[in-house]
Amino acid sequence: MPNRLIKIYNKFFNFIEISKSTYPLFFFRTGLSIFCLVKIYILHENYLTFFGQYGITQWVISKFSDYLFLPHIGDISIFLSNILAISTNDATILVIHLFYIFCGLMCIGFLTRFSTFVCFYIHLALMNTGGGIMYGVDTFTQIALFYALFFPLGSTYSFDSLIGITKYRSESLSAGISIRMMQIQLCIVYFITAVDKCKGHQWLNGEAMWRSVTLNIWNNHSFYWLANFPLVSLLFGYFVLIIEFGYAFFMWMKGIRVIWLFLIVSLHVGIGIVMGMWCFASIMIFLSLFAFGDDVVNDIKFYCNRKAAKFPPITSV
C-alpha cells in the first residue's frame, strides 16, 4: 500500500512539475489586470451605491460578517479619510482608483508581486463589502487573483525583468506548475458543476434550459417560442452537461482538446449572448484560454507540421 501511494505521489508530481513556456503567464497577467479594471469600471456610476458607507448595504451591515479579519472597504476608507482628511465617500472612490492604478502596474509588470497583492486585497475587500451583489464572475476573479499571488508573473515580458528586479525566462518549471494548477482547478470546477446539475431533474428533462433563458433577470431576448420545441431545450441541456463533464477528461487528450476548448468557448459566448452575462463569460473564457491555450496551440502546430510532412511543397528543380 505505501509503495502504491508513493507511486501515485510521484506520478502526480511528475505531472504537475513540468517545464513550460512563460508566454501564457504574460497573457494571464495582462488579461487578468485588464479584466479587473473593466469589471469594476462598468460599475463606476454606482460605486457609492454598492460600496459606500450609506449604499444599499450599509457598512454597519456588511461588516456584520462571520470573519471580522476579512478586509472591508469601510476599514480602508476610514483609515484613508483619517490620514488624508477627506470624506469617507471620497476615500471609497480613492480606494477604487487605487485598484485601477495597481491593475495598471500589474498589467505592465512593475513591482508585479506587490501590485498583484494589492489588487487581490482590494478585490477581496470589494467582495466582502458588496457581498450581496457578488456572483460567479467575482468568485472566479478572486480565484485568479489568488493564484496570481504565487505565479511568477514578473518573469515574462515585464517591466520588472527589464529593470532587473526579476530575471526573464522563456521557459520555467514554475510556469509549468502555475498552468497545471489552473488546469486542475478548472477541471474540478466544471466537473462539480456538471455533477450538481445531474442531481436535479431539470437538466435531464429540458426544463433547466427553458427556465435559464426565460428568467426575467436576463431580459435580453424572448425565448418563449422554445416551449413549442421541448426537444431543442432538452438537447441543449444535455449539450451543456456533456461539455462540462467532458472538460475534466477531454482537455487532457491531445487533439480532442482543440475541439473541447472551442466548445467551452462557444458555451460561454452563448451565455454572453443569451443571458447578457458578458463579464462572467469573459472570465471563464479567459481562464480556459490561459490554462489550455498553450497546449491547444501546440496541438494545432503538431497537426500542421504533420500535414506539411505528409504533403511536402512541390519545389522546382
Place this chain on the structure above:
Amino acid sequence: MKALRRILILLHFFIIILGVSGLKVLRNPVFVNLLSVYNSFTNTNGNFSFFAPNVGDDYSLNLKGYGVSKFDENMTLFPETNNETRLRYRTLLWHFFSGDKDMMALCSRSWAIFCMNKDLSLDKVVVSIYENSYPSMSEYRKGKRLSANLVYESVIDAK
C-alpha cells in the same frame, strides 16, 4: 523548498476536494472553520453549483415611499445603468433569500434607509419582494403564464 511546495500543493487540492465535494469528513468545527476561512480568501473551495441542481425562480423588488406630502410608488432605488448593474441588483435579491430572517430584516432596513437618504421628504418605505413563478414548457403551451407572488414585505418607518 521543493518539499514545502509539494506539501502546499497537496494541501491546497485536498482542501478544494473537501470543499467542493461537500464531504463531511472533517466534522470538527475547527476544521470546518478553517475550510471556510480558506474559502473566504481564495474562493477556490467554494460552491460552484451555478444553476444547479435546478434553476430556481427569480425575484423582483418593489419599493413604495411615503412622505408628508408625497407618495412614490415607483421609486427607483436601483438605477440600472447597464446590463451588468441590473444583473448585480437581481443577484442581491437571490442572496437576500439565502440569509436568515434577521439578515433579511437588516437588509430591507438598509434599502429603506438608502431611499430615505436619497429623498429626505420620505418618512416611510414599504419594501415588497415578489417571487416570479415560471411555468414549465408544457404549462406554457397550455396557456399558463408567469405569475408574481408576494414573498416578503416590510414597512420601515423613519421614526
